[in-house]
Amino acid sequence: MRPADRDRCRFRVTSFCAALIILSSLVFCVSGLNASYYVYENASSYHASVDIQNLDGFEFLQPGILGEKVPLEVSNVSLAYENGTNATFEDKGRSITFEKGNYTAGYDAELKNKDFQVLFDNFYNVTLYLPKGYDVRNPLLGTVSTGGSATENNGTVQIDWTRKSYAEARFYDAFQVEILTIFGTFWIALVAVFLVPYILSRRKSQ
Structure with a gap:
C-alpha cells in the first residue's frame, strides 16, 4: 500500500x-511588455516609452510600405533601469546597445499626416495618448488597427492594444471635423434642391 x-x-x-x-x-x-506613446500638442511628433526585456540592444523601427521593418529616425534617446534610474548605453544612430538586462527606452520620433504606426519584434501592450483637440473615433476621418479600442478621459483620447506586434492609428483635429460637417451639409442641401421638386412633381402627376 x-x-x-x-x-x-x-x-x-x-x-x-x-x-x-x-x-x-x-x-x-x-x-506582456508595455509601450506607451504620447503625441505632442502640435501632432508633429511623439515621445515613446518602451519596455526592454533581457536584451543587450534595441533597434528603432517602423513599418515600411509593404509592412517591412524600416529604420526609424529618433531623437532625445534615453535608457532607464526598472527602478527608474538612468542607464548607460551606446548610441549607434538607428539603434542602441547596452549591458544585457531589463530597461525602459525613451525617444522622440516624427509623425507624418497624423498617422501613427509602430512595429515590434515581440508582443506589446500598446497605449497611444492624443492631446486635447485630437480624436480617432469618427470612422469617416480616423482609423484604428485591429484590436485597438479608444476611450476619452478629461478631453484626452487614449487608444489601447493588447499583445500586438503592430499598431496603427490615423487621427484628426477639430478643423477636419468642421470641414467634414460643411461638406456633408453642402451635399445634403444639394440633394434637397433636386429631390424636393422631383417629389412635388410626382405628387402632382398622381
Whole structure:
C-alpha cells in the first residue's frame, strides 16, 4: 500500500507544478511588455516609452510600405533601469546597445499626416495618448488597427492594444471635423434642391 501512496503524492506534486507553470505562462501572456506613446500638442511628433526585456540592444523601427521593418529616425534617446534610474548605453544612430538586462527606452520620433504606426519584434501592450483637440473615433476621418479600442478621459483620447506586434492609428483635429460637417451639409442641401421638386412633381402627376 505504501508505494501507492507515494505514487499519489508524486502525481499531486507533478500536477501542482504543471498548474503553476500554466498559470505563470498565462500571467505572462496577459501582462506582456508595455509601450506607451504620447503625441505632442502640435501632432508633429511623439515621445515613446518602451519596455526592454533581457536584451543587450534595441533597434528603432517602423513599418515600411509593404509592412517591412524600416529604420526609424529618433531623437532625445534615453535608457532607464526598472527602478527608474538612468542607464548607460551606446548610441549607434538607428539603434542602441547596452549591458544585457531589463530597461525602459525613451525617444522622440516624427509623425507624418497624423498617422501613427509602430512595429515590434515581440508582443506589446500598446497605449497611444492624443492631446486635447485630437480624436480617432469618427470612422469617416480616423482609423484604428485591429484590436485597438479608444476611450476619452478629461478631453484626452487614449487608444489601447493588447499583445500586438503592430499598431496603427490615423487621427484628426477639430478643423477636419468642421470641414467634414460643411461638406456633408453642402451635399445634403444639394440633394434637397433636386429631390424636393422631383417629389412635388410626382405628387402632382398622381
